[in-house]
Amino acid sequence: MRKLSANIAQLVAMRAAAGPTMEASQPGRLREVESFGTNPGALKAKCYIPAQIAQKPALVVILHGCTQTADGYDHGAGWSQLADDHGFILLFPEQQRSNNPNLCFNWFSRADNVRDRGETLSIRQMIETMIDAHGIDTSRIFITGLSAGGAMTSILLASYPELFAGGAIIAGLPFGAASNVQQALEAMRAPDTLSGDQLGDRVRSASDHTGPWPRVAIWHGAADQTVKSSNADAILAQWLSVHELDEAPNSTEDIAGHRYRIWHDAKGRALIEDYRIADMGHGTPLATTGNDACGTPMPHMLEAGISSTRRIAASWGLLNDQTVVQRPKPINRATAETPNSLSTTKAGLETLSSAKPARAAANKGSVQKIIEDALRSAGLMR
Template sequence: MCRCTGYRPILAAARAMPAGAGPGMNGAVRPAADPLPDGATFTTASYSNAAGTRSYKLYVPTNRRNGQPLPLVVMLHGCTQSPDDFAAGTRMNRLAEEHGCLVVYPGQPSSANAQKCWNWFNPADQRRDGGEPSLIAGITRQVMRDHPVDPDRVYIAGLSAGGAAAAIMGAAYPDLYAAVGVHSGLPQGAARDLPSAFAAMRQGGGPVEPRSGAPVPTIVFHGDRDTTVHPCNGDDVVAQSKAGTAGPQATVEHGQVPGGHGYSRRLHTDASGHVLCEQWTIRGAGHAWAGGSPAGSYTDPRGPDASREMLRFFLDNPRRRPSVP
C-alpha cells in the first residue's frame, strides 16, 4: 500500500483534469498511422441509454477464424485523446489482426468533460448501471450482440483517466470483463470529487477500497518518473486487485529493452497459482503508453510493448467458470 505525504492544496475552482505532457505532444508532425489491412474494417457507431450517448470506433480484423467467436478488447483513451488517436498510438489494431480480436474504442466527448477525460472521480460515474460505466458496458454488450464475441474473453484497458475508468469497470462488471489493463491510472475509489482527484494524481489517494466478489486478473503498467499520475497509484491498483485473497505470492523479474527502458515485472498469484495481477514498473518512463507509436499522443516508443504484453495477459486469462460437480 502506498503511504504518501505532503498534501498540496488543490484549487477548488479547477474545472478540468490536466492533460499532462508526453512524447508526441510537442507540436511535431506525427507519422501516419498503420494502414488498414485489406478486408479489415474500422467503423464508427454509437450507443445510447438514460445516461447519454457515446460514439465508438470498432476494429474488425481480416483474421476472423471462420466465424468462430472472437476475443473483444475495450480500449479507453486518456484525456485530450480520441479513439483514432488512441488506436494509432497503442497499435492495438495491428495486434488484433495478428491474434484475431475485435477492438472497440469508446469516445469521451468534450461535452462530458472539457479535456475529454473519463470522469473516474465522479461518484455517479463509479458504479454499476449508472453514468459512464453504464455507457461503456452498453457499448461492450452492443458489440457482443452485433458480432461473434466469446463472452469468456472480453477485456478492458485504458490509459491515465481511461486506466482509472477501466479499474472501475473491472470492479463494477466482473461478470462482463475477464481481465483488466491499467496503464498510468488509478485504483477504483481513489477520489470522490475534483480536489481529491488532483490530490490522488499528485501523491496517491491513500487506502483503497477492496473489491467485492471474485478478483478480476489485472495487468498494470506505470512509469517510475510519471509526474502526472503518481507511480504509487499503480501500487494501489495492484493492492486492490489482490485484496482479500488468501496467501498471495509474488515473483519478480527484471529486464531491459534494447536501446530503451529497463523494467521490473512482478507476477502476483493466489495460493492455487491463479494469476491475480501482473505489475510492470518502467524505469525512467513518464506519463505515456509504453512501446507505443509516435503516430499517437502520449506514447513512449522506448518500451516495453504494453499493448503486446496486455493482449498476451488477456488471452492467457479467459474467464474462469466454476467447475460443475
C-alpha cells in the same frame, strides 16, 4: 478547502505539461457503432473488426486518455495491427467534448463512476451490443486504458467483475480514488493512505459479485509526474486484497531494464502482473523496433523498449488465436436489439437495470458549468 482557482491552475499546468494533443486527424481504421442502448453517459463508440476473425472472437475494450481520441490511441498503441494478425475484435468508447472539455472520461464523477450509471453504464451497453452483433466469447472480454482511461478501467473492473476476464491499467488510479475534481487532483499527486484491505473493500462493495475476480495487470512509468506511481502501488494493494494474495510476488524479473512482478493463484495461474517502466513519464509504453514492434510514438505514447500492447495481448492469450476467413455480420442500425433486451442465455450476462435515455442535466449541470467557465477563462476550452 482547496480553492477552485488553485484547481484550475493545476489543470492549466497539467495541460501545458502534456504537450500537443492527439485530436488532430490520425489514419483512422475504426468505424462508429451508431446505436448501443440508452447511452446515459452520452459517449461515442467505435470498433475495429478485422477482415479475418477467430471462430469465437475475444473482445478488447480500449479507453483513451485525456486529450486523446479513439482513432489516435489506436494509431499510437497499435491494437488494430494485432487484431489483424490474430482475429480478435476491438471496442473503443470515446469521450465527447460536451461531457469533458479535455476529453477525459469522468472517472471522478459520482454520476459516472459507479455501477449502472452514466459513462460506466454506457460502456457496458456498448459491450453487450458487440456481444450480440459479433458472437463474442463472453469468457474472453478484456479491458485496458491509459490515464483517465486507466482510472475508468479500474472502475469497470470493480463495477462489473462478472463481465471481464482481465484488465490492464496503464498510468491509472485505484477504484474509489475520487468523487470530485479536487479529490481527483489530490489523488493524482498521492492516493489515500489506506490499507490494502480497505482499498480492497472498495472493490468488494462495488457490486454483489460472488464469483471469480478478473486478473489485473498494472503498468506505470517510474518517472510519471502527472499520475504519481504511488497510485500503481495502491492499485496493486487493492487487487492483492481482492484476490487474497500475499504481498510477496511469486517471481520478479528484469525485462528490457524494467521491473516485472507476477502473482499466481494456488494452481499457478497468473492473477496480478506489475510492470514499472524505468525512467518513463506519463504514457503508454511502446516498442517500435525489433520483433515486438507495435504502435507509433506520439504524445503520451512513449518508446520504452517494451510493448505494453503486445505483452498485454499475450498475457490474455490473444496471440494464440487461429483466424478464419469470415466477415462478421454487421450491426443492423435499424433493427438491432438494445442491450436491455438481451437475454441472459444469449449474452451470458444478467439483464441491465433500467436507465433514462439521456443523462439528467442535474447530474453534471452546476459543477460542469463552473468547470467549463473556468476552463474557458484559462483558454483551455472554446
